[in-house]
Amino acid sequence: SQTIHQWPATLVQPVGxxxxxxxxxxxxxNPNLYWYRQAAGRGLQLLFYSVGIGQISSEVPQxxxxxxxxxxxxxxxxxxxxxSDSGFYLCAWSVRWRDGYTFxxxxxLTVV
Amino acid sequence: AQRxxxxxxxxxVFKGAPVELKCNYSYSGSPELFWYVQYSRxxxxxxxxxxxxxxxxxxxxxxxxxxxxxxxxxxxxQEEDSAMYYCALLLTGGGxxxxxxxxxxxxxEL
Numbered sequence: 001s002q003t004i005h006q007w008p009a010t011l012v013q014p015v016g017x018x019x020x021x022x023x024x025x026x027x028x029x030n031p032n033l034y035w036y037r038q039a040a041g042r043g044l045q046l047l048f049y050s051v052g053i054g055q056i057s058s059e060v061p062q063x064x065x066x067x068x069x070x071x072x073x074x075x076x077x078x079x080x081x082x083x084s085d086s087g088f089y090l091c092a093w094s095v096r097w098r099d100g101y102t103f104x105x106x107x108x109l110t111v112v
Numbered sequence: 113a114q115r116x117x118x119x120x121x122x123x124x125v126f127k128g129a130p131v132e133l134k135c136n137y138s139y140s141g142s143p144e145l146f147w148y149v150q151y152s153r154x155x156x157x158x159x160x161x162x163x164x165x166x167x168x169x170x171x172x173x174x175x176x177x178x179x180x181x182x183x184x185x186x187x188x189x190q191e192e193d194s195a196m197y198y199c200a201l202l203l204t205g206g207g208x209x210x211x212x213x214x215x216x217x218x219x220x221e222l
Contacts, residue, residue: 032208041121043198043214044156049207057207090156097208100146100158 002027006091006104013111019064019078021107023091026072031093033074034101035066038088047089050074086111114139116201118213125189126221133184133216135173135199144202145182146210147173151195159184159197169193189220 003026013019025031035047046059048066056066063082067075074091088108092101115138125131137143145162160168162175162182173184182199197216203209 034209036212041214043118044212046209046211049209051207059209094208097144097202098161098163100148100161101210102158103156105155 002102004091004093004102004104006107008107009105010108011110013081013109015083015111016080019076019081019085019109021076021089021091021109023074023076023104024072025074025093028072028093028095030071031095033068034092034094035074035076036090036092038090038106044090048076081111083111085109114201114203114211116199116211116213118197118199118216120216121214122217122219124219124221127191128188131184131186131189131193131218131220133197133199133218135182135184135213137180137182137199137201139180139201141204143175143177143180143182145173145175146200146202147171147182147184148198148200148212149195150198156198189218191220191222194218194220 006023032051034049036044038044048058050056050068053068064078088106090106091104094101117136119134147159148156149159150156160166171186173182175182199213200210
């Protein structure tokens with residue numbers, strides 16, 4: 001069956017520290033992969049998406065970056081976190097647009 | 113610009129009452145729209161798709177191109193319908209990207 005794993009579930013990091021959030025997909029090949037940030041009252045904001053290994057498209061200029069080292073692995077990173085990076089980060093995958101997205105369980109990041 | 117608007121942050125209805133969650137979109141092409149739902153302590157999940165013309169858990173949504181709307185409706189609200197609902201629009205330009213509205217919190221009261 002197709003599943004998506006996202007970790008960690010919660011993370012508290014000091015300002016200026018690095019970040020690495022990981023997302024892996026099982027049970028499908030060559031999926032499109034996405035990173036969204038969910039903020040109260042602001043909905044879901046698309047940060048990055050990838051249509052293949054090594055292919056990353058950035059939607060919003062910011063302090064974050066993404067990488068896809070393997071077909072089913074998507075990583076969200078930062079070299080130095082800012083307070084404004086706090087939020088709830090969601091990973092998702094899709095293969096056919098008509099089937100919509102499958103979302104991970106999310107990571108709650110608090111930068112202190 | 114491609115945009116999805118959900119004008120209500122919170123919608124509170126009584127059990128058994130009809131529900132309508134509003135969604136309006138801005139898009140120059142032929143729109144493909146979705147509704148997603150997030151129940152408490154659960155993942156965001158697909159509820160229904162415009163293209164499937166389906167009814168899921170008693171919910172339906174009709175695309176009205178004239179009014180650029182895709183409102184979500186249910187004739188009789190149930191307590192288990194309480195959740196956060198997001199309307200989403202498929203974007204052009206490849207990648208199957210979705211743009212989401214800001215969401216509406218539905219609260220069904222007894």
